[in-house]
Each structure stands twice: as C-alpha cells, then as structure tokens.
Amino acid sequence: MEREILAANQAFYDAFVHEDADAMDALWARRAPVACVHPGWSALLGRDQVMASWRAIMAGGAPPIRASRPRVHQVGDVAYVVCDERIDDGRLVATNVFVREDNAWRLIHHHASEVSALAAPENDDDDVPTAPPRSILN
Amino acid sequence: MEREILAANQAFYDAFVHEDADAMDALWARRAPVACVHPGWSALLGRDQVMASWRAIMAGGAPPIRASRPRVHQVGDVAYVVCDERIDDGRLVATNVFVREDNAWRLIHHHASEVSALAAPENDDDDVPTAPPRSILN
Numbered sequence: 331m332e333r334e335i336l337a338a339n340q341a342f343y344d345a346f347v348h349e350d351a352d353a354m355d356a357l358w359a360r361r362a363p364v365a366c367v368h369p370g371w372s373a374l375l376g377r378d379q380v381m382a383s384w385r386a387i388m389a390g391g392a393p394p395i396r397a398s399r400p401r402v403h404q405v406g407d408v409a410y411v412v413c414d415e416r417i418d419d420g421r422l423v424a425t426n427v428f429v430r431e432d433n434a435w436r437l438i439h440h441h442a443s444e445v446s447a448l449a450a451p452e453n454d455d456d457d458v459p460t461a462p463p464r465s466i467l468n
Numbered sequence: 469m470e471r472e473i474l475a476a477n478q479a480f481y482d483a484f485v486h487e488d489a490d491a492m493d494a495l496w497a498r499r500a501p502v503a504c505v506h507p508g509w510s511a512l513l514g515r516d517q518v519m520a521s522w523r524a525i526m527a528g529g530a531p532p533i534r535a536s537r538p539r540v541h542q543v544g545d546v547a548y549v550v551c552d553e554r555i556d557d558g559r560l561v562a563t564n565v566f567v568r569e570d571n572a573w574r575l576i577h578h579h580a581s582e583v584s585a586l587a588a589p590e591n592d593d594d595d596v597p598t599a600p601p602r603s604i605l606n
Binding site for chain 1: 502510511542543550559561584586
C-alpha cells in the first residue's frame, strides 16, 4: 500500500513539472473535500479554486520542482506524505494528504512552504534540532 | 462531529498559548504516526521529535498566536482543519490533521507557514485570486 501512495505522490509532481492539467485534475479527489496551500499563499478551498490555481500556475510554466525523501504516514483510507521539495536553490517542505477513493489514492490537500535559510542544513538522517529559530515564530 | 473536531483544533491553540506542555502532549495521537512542520522549518517526524519541539518552543514563551476561520474537512476517522493564524502582525496558515483515536480527535500533523505580504489581502469571503504570485514559486 505504501508503494501505491508513493506512486500517487510522485504522479502529482510528474503532472506538475510536465504541466499536464488533465493528469493533475485526475489526481485530485472527486468526492472528498479538497484544499491547497501554495507557498506563501493563504488557503484555497474546494475543487474549483484548487484546480484553477494549478491550471494558472502550469499555464505560466511550472517551476523546475523536484521532490525527495517522501515519508508516508497511513491511517486507514487516508494517508499523508511529508516530502522535501527543491525549486532551483530554494528548499521547501510539503504535506500531501491522500484519500483512497474509487480504488485509487487521490489528493485531498497539498500544503507547501519554504524552509527558511535559518533552518538547519539539509541532511539525510533527520538529525535536526527540535526547535525552530525563535525569529521565525516572532 | 464537526463540533468535536473544531474543539480539538481550538484545544491545540489553547494549549500552545497557555504553554501547557501536558495538555499539548495529550492532544497528539498515541499510536498513529505524527509529524510537524513549524513555520520556516523542515519536517519533524515522530512523536519524540514533535513533542520535544513543542516543549522547546513553549519553554521559550509561546508567541501570541490567534487562530481563526477554521474549516473542517472530514474523511471518516481522519479530518484536516485549515485555519488562519495571526502572530502579532504576521499572517500564517495552518493545516492540522486529526485522527479519531480512543474516542477522541487527536493531532497527527501540524503544518504552519507564513502568508507572504504579496498574497491577497485577508478577507472573509474566500474571494481570493486562484494563483499565487509567480515570485513566490520561483
């Protein structure tokens, strides 16, 4: 099951970088309620707003985004994936929430945000400090 | 059910502003896998890392955070709440994911991020543009 969730997560990034609006649309849930938070943006709610945002972004040319280190957390028919994103030299982190719908894992929520330069250097062993810089929270 | 989820969401912010580490600990899932993305920070994974981060933040004094406009999206025993956050003049947006565990709604994931000053002005009718500024994504 984790493999299927990882495949759905990768399909999302593939659709994005290939600017494939139809593939992107097919990846989002039909019945479950969807939402999306693009980096630096407030929340978009509902399928119409969310899909319009993806079409607008991809129409302007998708950024060269690369996802890495996807970590799957499954709770029954819902799963969330936390993964790192890179756009050029920018570091981001994403939460992608999936629901099992019509025998497929479909997105219900995407929340991506920039990782501050004040944060710990990227590493592969998750050995990061446990508190964010106070300057970010204040 | 939505009322219970909203109450759990508010309890999370109450625990935070009151710097109540025990209440915060009780609000997070015991068995389901947890993760957390603080603003500007990369992902913290697992209960130990996540709870250590909250203890460290609260030990330093919680920021004057206020949550508003929580919107509940429920899928069976999992729900996610998208809400606005304010810290002084800073605008943030949060995704809080809950699981129903031991007859209570408990947090499995919190992802908060700053809303850029380039984003649309805050409003109450969700009438926001559907595409983020390109400058944020590039």
